[in-house]
Amino acid sequence: LLSLGTGTTSEFDKTYTAEETAKWGTARWMLVIQKMTGAASSYMTDYYLSTAFQALDSQNNYLRVQENALTGTTTELDDASEANMQLLVQVGEDLLKKSVSKDNPETYEEALKRFAKLLSDRKKLRANKASY
Secondary structure, three states: OEEEOOOOEOHHHOOOOHHHHOOOOHHHHHHHHHHHHHHHHHHHHHHHHHHHHHHOOOHHHOEEEOOOOEOHHHHOOOOOOHHHHHHHHHHHHHHHHOEOOOOOOOEHHHHHHHHHHHHHHHHHHHHHHHOO
């Protein structure tokens, strides 16, 4: 299973004080809660799938690809400007060089190549079985 994310911000690494949040109005709370639930859904889905694949001793058959530290205009869903598209291309190229996780030093580029080979090998195997 190859899971491609749309990216998230590192905004949720930030903590807020009671004094700070006490000044928030309804709109600010709704915005923060909406972002938090969206990110939580993404993180939990990844966690559950990763855990399930590990339990089946198939962890090499699951890969989540997502940048979790988007900043600036790259976080805007409606910014299709040429400049932002170039930034997003750069984000993708930089992500390919990063390690998949602390536990897996394999880069995303290496992992994607491994996945492509795995899929190709399985397709060839199915084609050979069909020809019998």
